[in-house]
Amino acid sequence: MSTKSTNVIAGNGNKDVKLPIYMDNHATTRTDPRVVEEMLPYFTEKYGNAASRNHEFGWVAEQAVEQARERIAKLIGATAKEIIFTSGATESDNLAIKGVAEMYKEKGNHIITQAIEHKAVLDTCKRLEKYGFRVTYLPVQKDGRIDLDDLKRAMDDKTILVTIMAANNEIGVLQPIREIGALCHERGVLFHTDAVQQIGKVPFNVIQDNVDIASISAHKLYGPKGVGALYVRRKNPRVQLVAQIDGGGHERGMRSGTLNVTGIVGFGKACAIAGSDMAEEAKYLAGLRDRLKDAIMGQLDEVYINGSMEHRLPGNLNISFAYVEGESLLMGINDIAVSSGSACTSATLEPSYVLKGLGAGDDLAHSSIRFGLGRFNTAAEVDYVAERVVDTVRRLRELSPLYEMAKEGIDLTKVQWAAEPAH
Amino acid sequence: MAYSDKVLDHYTNPRNVGSLDKASQEVGTGLVGAPECGDVMKLQIKVNPTTNIIEDAKFKTFGCGSAIASSSLATEWVKGKTVDEALGIRNTDIVKELSLPPVKIHCSVLAEDAIRAAIGDWKKKNGQTQTQGQPQSVAVEQRA
Numbered sequence: 294m295s296t297k298s299t300n301v302i303a304g305n306g307n308k309d310v311k312l313p314i315y316m317d318n319h320a321t322t323r324t325d326p327r328v329v330e331e332m333l334p335y336f337t338e339k340y341g342n343a344a345s346r347n348h349e350f351g352w353v354a355e356q357a358v359e360q361a362r363e364r365i366a367k368l369i370g371a372t373a374k375e376i377i378f379t380s381g382a383t384e385s386d387n388l389a390i391k392g393v394a395e396m397y398k399e400k401g402n403h404i405i406t407q408a409i410e411h412k413a414v415l416d417t418c419k420r421l422e423k424y425g426f427r428v429t430y431l432p433v434q435k436d437g438r439i440d441l442d443d444l445k446r447a448m449d450d451k452t453i454l455v456t457i458m459a460a461n462n463e464i465g466v467l468q469p470i471r472e473i474g475a476l477c478h479e480r481g482v483l484f485h486t487d488a489v490q491q492i493g494k495v496p497f498n499v500i501q502d503n504v505d506i507a508s509i510s511a512h513k514l515y516g517p518k519g520v521g522a523l524y525v526r527r528k529n530p531r532v533q534l535v536a537q538i539d540g541g542g543h544e545r546g547m548r549s550g551t552l553n554v555t556g557i558v559g560f561g562k563a564c565a566i567a568g569s570d571m572a573e574e575a576k577y578l579a580g581l582r583d584r585l586k587d588a589i590m591g592q593l594d595e596v597y598i599n600g601s602m603e604h605r606l607p608g609n610l611n612i613s614f615a616y617v618e619g620e621s622l623l624m625g626i627n628d629i630a631v632s633s634g635s636a637c638t639s640a641t642l643e644p645s646y647v648l649k650g651l652g653a654g655d656d657l658a659h660s661s662i663r664f665g666l667g668r669f670n671t672a673a674e675v676d677y678v679a680e681r682v683v684d685t686v687r688r689l690r691e692l693s694p695l696y697e698m699a700k701e702g703i704d705l706t707k708v709q710w711a712a713e714p715a716h
Numbered sequence: 717m718a719y720s721d722k723v724l725d726h727y728t729n730p731r732n733v734g735s736l737d738k739a740s741q742e743v744g745t746g747l748v749g750a751p752e753c754g755d756v757m758k759l760q761i762k763v764n765p766t767t768n769i770i771e772d773a774k775f776k777t778f779g780c781g782s783a784i785a786s787s788s789l790a791t792e793w794v795k796g797k798t799v800d801e802a803l804g805i806r807n808t809d810i811v812k813e814l815s816l817p818p819v820k821i822h823c824s825v826l827a828e829d830a831i832r833a834a835i836g837d838w839k840k841k842n843g844q845t846q847t848q849g850q851p852q853s854v855a856v857e858q859r860a
Contacts, residue, residue, distance in 0.1 A: 618754055620780040624719070624727055636754050637780040642819070644754065655752035692733055692784065694758035694776040695751060710750035711833075 310677045312628040318608060318667030319462050319490060320632065324559065325515040325566060325668070332517065332559040343552045344543060354554045361561025368564040369488075369507065370498035371524050377544045378552055381521040382489040385508035386413040386456075388523055388548065389485045392534030393454045393506070394421050397483070401451035407431040407439050407468075408650040410458050414487055418456070427451070433650050436601035437466035444476060454483045459491035459507075463634065463647040463663055464600030465609025467495065474503025483532060489513050489521075493567035494606050495575065499524055505532050511556065515668060516563030520556030523547075574668060579607035581666050581675050586610055588679035593686055595699075599648055599661060608666035613648075613657040616696035617689045622662060625685035629678050634661035656705075719781055720815035726785035731792050734774040736760040744838025746830040755779035755823065757787045759830035761794060761802075763838055768798045775830070782820040786810050786827035799835050 315323065335357060343358045345351025362373040379385045394404065406418050408430050418428045429447045431439050439457065448455075455477050460467050470486055477484035485506040491497050492507075493514030499507060507524040511517055525547065526532045540549025590596055595615040611634075614622060619635030634645030636659060644658035653661075664678070690696040695705060719727070735758075738745045743762050749755040756779065762772040773791035777784045789810055794802040807824035810816070816824055 616778060618779050618783075621727070621784060624781040635780070655754075659751070659754040692730060692776055693778045694747065694756055695778045697735065697758075697776060705751060710752075710756075711748050711829075 310671070310673050313630055314628065314670075314674045314678060315630045316664050316666060316670060316674070316678060317630045317632055318665035318670075319465070319513075319663065320665065321512045321518065322515045322667050323669055324512075324517050325563060327566060328516055328559045328562045331562040332555045335555040335558050339554075341554075343554055344541065354552075357558050357561075358552055358554060361557045361564075364561040364565045364568075365509065365522055366524075368497075368568045369492060369509070369524060370500050372527065374545075375499075375524055375527050377523045377525055377547045378557055379521045379523055379548055380519055380553070381512075382411075382487060382508045382510035383413040383521075384548075385510070385521050385523040386411070386485075386487055387417050388534060388537050389506045389508060389525075390414065390417045390454065390456055391421065391537050392547070393483055393485065393532070394424075394426055395535035396533050397453040398426075401453040403427045403429070403449060403451040403453065405429045405431065405444065405447050405452060405455045405457075407433060407457050409433050409437065409461055409463075409647040410456070411462055411487055411489075414456055414458070431457075435651055436604070437461060437464050437599075437647075437651055438468055438601060438604060439473075441469065441472055441476065444473060448476075448480055448482065452480070452482050454485060456485040456487070459486045459488035459497060460495070460606050461600070461647060462490050463632075463645060464611045464651070465490070465606035466600040467491065467604040467606065469604075470504065471502045474505075477505070478503055481530075483530070490606060493564065493571060494578075494608065496571070499526065505530065506534075511560035511563055514563050514567050517556050517559040520553050520560050522560070575607045578666050578668075578670075581670055581672060582608060582610050582664075584672060585664060585666070585675045585679055586612075588676065589682055592679075592683045596686075597653075597657060599651060599653060599657075610664040610666070611648075611661060612664070613653065613661045614686045615657065615660055616693045616699060617660055617686050619660055619662060621689055622660075622682075622685055625689065626678075626681045629681060631665070632663045634663070635659045722789075722814050723782055723785040723816070726788040726814070727781040730775075730784060730788040732772075732774050732788065732795075733776065735776065736762050736772065736774050741765075741841055742838075744834040744836070744841065746833025746835075746837060748829045748833050749779070749826050751778065755783050755826055757783065757826055757830040759787060759790060759827075759834045761799075761834045761838060763799060765842070768800070770794045770797055770799065770802055779823065779826075780820070782814065782816055783823040783826065785814050786816075786823045787830060789813060790827040790831055794831060799838070802831055803835060805831055 339353045341350025341354035343354040362376045366373045474484045483505045487508045489510045505526045510521040597613045599611040619633030620637035634648045636644045648658035736743045746759045757777045759775045761770045773794050775787040775791045777787045807828040810824035
């Protein structure tokens with residue numbers, strides 16, 4: 294079997310697959326060709342600035358932006374006026390959290406979030422702590438979800454914002470946002486959710502889910518990179534934000550800067566496709582995901598799924614392969630694009646804080662692989678990936694002193710390990 | 717991260733994978749690292765009692781590709797050397813040979829530690845004193 298990572302056709306029974314295989318759809322997605330097609334005229338023909346009010350080029354661009362705004366709003370049950378365009382979800386998270394903190398600081402200084410949020414939320418909260426805000430980081434349970442009683446207990450009369458993600462980017466676990474939102478509304482607290490991974494994959498409705506502010510990104514749902522949005526509720530309650538980027542007063546004064554018209558057009562189209570295809574696609578992805586899970590778990594012992602299988606994105610599978618280090622596994626399957634929670638694959642040399650947050654233990658965090666299935670994956674690809682993963686895990690376990698010790702009946706948790714040299 | 721050809725070669729075709737009888741008088745075993753740190757190396761040597769030459773070496777490693785390559789290379793290098801010569805292998809030699817980037821230097825340090833731990837274990841078994849600078853890095857195995 295070839296391990297070359299260039300475009301070779303791998304024999305896999307009678308089903309051929311094109312290599313490399315992309316299965317990292319939580320990182321980003323391929324821009325759907327239908328999206329690209331819709332964007333193209335806005336580069337070379339309809340290239341006006343949407344803020345140009347006095348000529349045809351500007352009107353055409355503005356009209357395209359407004360159509361996209363409608364499409365995005367429709368996907369999440371909002372109105373067009375509630376959609377603020379940004380450069381992406383990191384900016385949206387920053388605007389939501391800092392914008393609320395600054396606007397409502399007279400009312401209170403307490404913010405609640407949870408341990409396995411994206412860094413765009415965690416680091417923003419950490420910055421606010423430096424400016425005198427109090428932040429509660431709720432723990433998650435073993436299945437990756439917060440305990441609503443913890444949230445209730447954490448709320449006090451100074452709480453102004455709860456920010457809890459809809460779906461986690463590593464383990465795909467869905468938080469009980471509807472219940473969280475209801476609780477926030479009961480207490481008069483604003484609820485922001487980073488819904489980047491959920492929107493377009495699983496139904497999300499700002500009214501039914503009691504969401505006041507939501508971050509969205511185009512490139513996670515087969516749109517282009519560099520464009521995102523923030524949903525900001527206009528009634529019951531009306532949410533006000535202090536702008537974090539000053540300038541020409543675009544986007545109702547909440548986000549200045551010339552609009553990325555091509556990106557926004559693509560974002561709108563991506564949302565329109567998601568709206569019509571989501572239900573069918575979710576079934577398709579869950580089928581592929583379960584096929585992958587069953588093939589791997591049917592052939593290997595001591596593999597562990599990280600996070601709830603019940604409350605999970607259909608395209609996500611996050612597995613720890615005990616006794617095998619994640620980066621070495623990625624190296625063995627280098628014709629397949631996936632991610633690992635291993636320290637060696639992170640810039641910080643720390644294993645995944647998300648998996649540690651579940652109480653998985655550092656050793657299992659080092660051994661984890663995230664498979665992110667998407668619209669363009671096929672059953673033949675899944676079969677190929679399962680086969681390569683199983684072969685590589687077996688090979689690396691033959692190489693693993695831990696696997697050998699475990700098979701000899703040694704309890705690895707009772708071994709007194711020597712201190713490792715500093716990283 | 718792009719791996720050097722030599723790291724890829726050792727990862728794809730690791731040399732001297734396996735285990736020697738750790739109860740044997742002629743065998744020294746070094747087990748260094750810790751699972752929660754993401755690296756564990758076991759390196760074993762078999763020493764000729766009359767010549768002190770390392771006649772065989774085996775390893776098993778849990779760790780990234782660079783850790784696997786460093787320990788694989790270490791077994792190649794200790795074979796045929798006397799125990800004292802093997803103690804002269806430095807992690808910097810491994811870094812150079814495998815073109816390891818700075819972020820992977822700890823893999824080479826661990827491989828040097830594994831060599832020293834294996835030799836230390838063999839010396840202890842054979843009533844020799846510990847070499848100066850010997851890391852106290854042989855993990856203690858306890859049966860469950």
